[in-house]
Amino acid sequence: MHAVLPALAVFVTPGLIAAPSDGAAWLLRLREAAQHRDFQGTLVNSIGGTVTSSRVAHYGENGHQYERMEMLDGQMRRVFRHNDMVVTLWPERRLAVIEQRDPSTSMPVLMRARPDEHVFERYELRPQGADRVAGHEAQVYLLHPRDGLRFAQRLWMEPHSALLLRVDLLAGDGRVLESAAFSELTLGVRPQPDSVLRPMRKLDGYRVLRPTLVRTRLDAEGWAAPEVPGFEQVSCVKRVLDEGEDGRSGETLQTVYADGLTHVSLFIEPFRGGEHQKPVQTAIGATHTLMQRQGAWWITVVGEVPPATLHKFAAGLVRR
The missing domain is CATH 3.30.200.100 (MucB/RseB, C-terminal domain)
Incomplete structure (x- = not known):
């Protein structure tokens, strides 16, 4: 995250999307989607002129959450999460770090976006029209801050699943500071919890830090x-x-x-x-x-x- 990204033009169809009449229900849909939807895809982050990508997957099964993420650029790093237990692997260094972490603060923005009921006290929700991201229809909303202590966020939400497809963080003048978006996404995949749990347990040959x-x-x-x-x-x-x-x-x-x-x-x-x-x-x-x-x-x-x-x-x- 270095220099500010150049302003990225966002072309959306005005449409007839209105602000949700029940803000609490809208927030609940976002939280439920982030926690329980099954999906996998490629996530692209644009930060300070640097673009990186990662392969991600999320599964919700029997009240449990499973996530995996593999960085596709730079030093190889893999992250596996089962509920609040997170294992980070650096294969080239043969290093594993095991820790309990709050997923709302530790995973990529599109996978941890779980706004709570206080959001509308600090942000105003403004509909921005319709768009498409990674081949999926999206409704676009702007969460505009009510003071200067926080940044605006523009959200692209898939209307049927309520999964976030893209998030932009905006400066006060509208410049895009950061952007995270799926470049490829498959919804409704078959849950594969073993693809997360097995690497978390198989740490032979790794130096393990706890x-x-x-x-x-x-x-x-x-x-x-x-x-x-x-x-x-x-x-x-x-x-x-x-x-x-x-x-x-x-x-x-x-x-x-x-x-x-x-x-x-x-x-x-x-x-x-x-x-x-x-x-x-x-x-x-x-x-x-x-x-x-x-x-x-x-x-x-x-x-x-x-x-x-x-x-x-x-x-x-x-x-x-």
Whole structure:
């Protein structure tokens, strides 16, 4: 996620699509589709002038969710998920990382889009007409933010399944910052949970890392929680890294905030002079990152939100 993408013209047929009269029912359809529809296809991400693709599949069976994702560009990486258990494999390095993660914050945007009932308090839903994506008919909607603390999102929804086919994140002037879309998609495929479970279990020859996650609270760790309008804390864990993951070992406090559509993550770790230097602020597509020192601590705030939002989170995080 680097420089801003050039504005991409979106050609949609005006049509007679109206905003859903029952917003809660519309959101429920999106959540149900993301969790329970069976599909497989190729997902293309355009971020900061870089285009990458991955082969993805999702199955819902007997109340369980199964997903697999294989990166088709760059270093080979495969991700398998069964409910909240995620196994990431780097075959060339013979490395496997096993951890419990919230799928709403860890999977590609089209596979984790599960907006909640608070969305319409922070975004206005605007119908944008009809279009086609990967050979499928789509209804297009714009979720326009009610303040400057978040980005607009344009959604292409397959009308029968309610599955999202494409998502664009937009700057305030309408530029496309990031885009994720299926280039090929098959709906209603036969569930194949074994294609997910088998690789999760067959780890012979891999070095296996199991980061320890301990649920906690910011106040219990000696911090006053930031208060940013429209965002609520959804998780707080103390993450203990095994030596070798990300090239180091240690303990990091991670807190995730959400506004019902997007997420912001805060990471707190001990300040290390040899590694942590001057404050850093970066932008890659819609993802902004702020890193700075706060006393004996190094703070990282990252999310698909404007820079001003990150600064509010950083300013509100106070050591007690």
